[in-house]
Amino acid sequence: MNILKKLCEKGLDLSKNTHLDKPYYLHIEECNNFVKKLMKEIYGYPENLVAFALLFSELHDVGKLLPEWDLNQNKRPRHAIEGAEWFLREDIDVGFLNRDFLAYAIITHHSSLYIPDEVRRAVEFAEKEEPRHFIVYSKCKALASMVGPNNIANLLRKLEVSTRFDLADAIGIVKLADIISAKNLPIDNILMQYHWPENLENRLISEISRRAYEKRGIFDQFKFDRQMSIASSGEKHLLVAAPTGWGKTALALARMAKFKPVKVFYVLPTITAIKDFYETFTKILDETYIGEYFYFADVDLLGRYEFEEESPIDIYRYFIPKITLTTIDQLLLTILQIGRYHIRRFNLKNSLLVLDEFHLLTPQMLAGLRFFLKNLSKHYNISCLFMSATPSPVYIDLLKNILHSLKTIILDDEYRRLRRHKIEYCDDMKIEDLIIERRDLLRKERTLILTNTVGKAQKIYRDLKKDLGGSKNIVLIHGDFAYKDRVKKEDQIDEADILVSTQVAEVSLDVSFNLLITELSPIPSLVQRFGRVNRYGSAPDKINVFICKPERYEPYGEIQIKLVNKNLPILLEDLEQKGEEAYLNEEFWRYEQIYREEVERMDHIISDRIDVMLNFFSFLAREEEILQMLGREETWLAIPRNYLEVVRNLYERLAGAKYEERRKIYTQIKKYLVPASRSDIKKAERSEELKLPVIMNYDEDIGIIRD
Secondary structure: OOHHHHHHHHOOOOOOEEEEEEHHHHHHHHHHHHHHHHHHHHHHOOOHHHHHHHHHHHOHHHHOOOOOOOOOOOOOOOHHHHHHHHHHHHOOOOOOOOOHHHHHHHHHHOOOOOOHHHHHHHHHHHHOOOOOHHHHEEEEEHHHHHHHHHHHHHHHHHHOOOHHHHHHHHHHHHHHHHHHOOOOOOHHHHHHOOOOOOOOOHHHHHHHHHHHHHHHHHHHHHHHHHHHHHHOOOOEEEEEEOOOOOOOOOOHHHHHHHHHHOOOEEOOOOOHHHHHHHHHHHHOOOOOEEEEEOOOOHHHHHHHHOOOOOOOHHHHHHHOEEEEEEOHHHHHHOOOOOOOOHHHHHHOOOEEHHHOOHHHOHHHHHHHHHHHHHHHHHHHHHHEEEOOOOOOOOHHHHHHOOOOOOEEEEEEHHHHHHOOEEEEEEEEOHHHHHHHHHHHHHOOEEEEEEEHHHHHHHHHHHHHHHHHHHOOOOOEEHHHHHHHHHHHHHHHHOOOOOEEEOOOHOOOOOOOEEEEEEEOOOOOHHHHHHHOOOOOOOOOOOOEEEEEHHHHHHHHOOOHHHHHHHHHHHHHHHHHHHHHHHHHHHHHHHHHHHHHHHHHHHHHHHHHOOOOOOOOOOOOOHHHHHHHHHHOOOEEEEEEEEHHHHHHHHOOOOOOOOHHHHHHHHHHHOOOOEOOOOHHHHOOOOOOOOOOEEEOOOOOOOEEOOO
């Protein structure tokens, strides 16, 4: 069907510029080209769905062709609303496709798929404006009833559940095509991300060998063969437990090379880990194939692409790269269709999902992941690779209940042969007293000091700077820095003689220290801390790990600290007899049985909140709400007083700035912001101009200053 010809017959001018220097017909041509290649050639969607997507593509911006809409005017009618009303009013034959659902797609193409809010805002907006600006808003309430949730829900109920998910994907694909064309992004470069580079397997294998030799000075052929064998497993879902430093990253790379999924989503526990993995991956593949997406990704990219017109943030935010390094938050927000995440959820189709250190997921996060795997993993044909050095038996069981074909591989023999740590538990000493007593060791050994709280880390850092700062490079890192200062700290880690840190250094930090001094923490946390010491060495001839009992129970709570205090002597005895196989003793994971109840409770909450009315698998909640539900500690962004003036100057530049410039300014502002706790906010002042709290006690070398 030739809809563009019909639009011309209705008196609409397809040569009208609807985007900067781009007429409508050219915009539609580019959108259709992308939609066809992606849906037909790459994913093989059904023909009727492709037909719907192409028709939607040709009509999504029809509101811009109406006389009242002018690209050169600052104040323009809402073309999604105008276009939907025009389409329903005009006699346009769309064949077997449903007119109401097409109108629904048009009206939501600049919003979430939950229509009532968008229509209500449009009605309220129209009623406040002079009628001469809007020709069809008077019929907006009629439109709301015609394509409103009840009518659309009735249409959807007649469809198979999988078809409903496909429809959400089709709308997302068309919207992504719209964005790509509007921003003049090269379509061929985007489509390249849906194919694997040539000779990938050989390149990955060569890099795995090179990195192994670089780190250890030798190449372990037995380990390499084992990694390749596991990676080649025909099972769809794998769970692998291997010691810290064994080479789980190499295993994940090999799995990618063997499976060649359309996309890879590599979920990492910290921003530091994401940035470290980015550096690793870009040594193997061209950086155009690698993306990183987390809350501060745009800030990171602003620095990397400071002198270029375009940064790849729009490529990254929509999960376009072949390999996306991201956080569990971003993955779950996409899975649960929060806001406009349908624009990127279709990229999960035929993908490999790698969850590194999966034991660190909160019970709430595991519940969200389980809900997705139960309802959508088969539809999207997703393969999973779970990896951990300290696998939780409870989490393994909860995952197996959902993924019945999950193959579990626990490398007992690899743990058994390792005796990398001689440990002393100093249960009668505070960590700062032990540091004073062992000051001679700190002068000789590269040392990692790990505390449970930021305040304790800051105190130790200040004391060490006074005592050893002239002779040793001492670095402090924790989560309470403004982003720009945290990046600076991360860059100093490799050269640090003494690193003082909180839990942020526990995981995915491929750096090896000679000595660890740590406060007592839950056993999985301790194992991760031990893994930062003597990562690639043999059995030491002297103590290289000292554990001190903390003065307070924060942040783990009294139950967990008392439990580990009771079990630690048993663990240390087991380590002497069995080597690191002792870490697999299920007795040390008993306390996690309470997590099972929390996971099952969250299962019910998520099920109840999924939008059964539209049934696109959308969770009816704001992004902030879902992050709290997923167990994230409640934080607010604040401005350190040190940076108040520079942020004010940036804020003043927003007035009169165009969209792209405004986005860059907001990104620049973000790098000066710091995550603050509720207690920080209570003590903060407030900038009414910026509408943000101002942290009064901040030091760029210390972070938010704690008592």
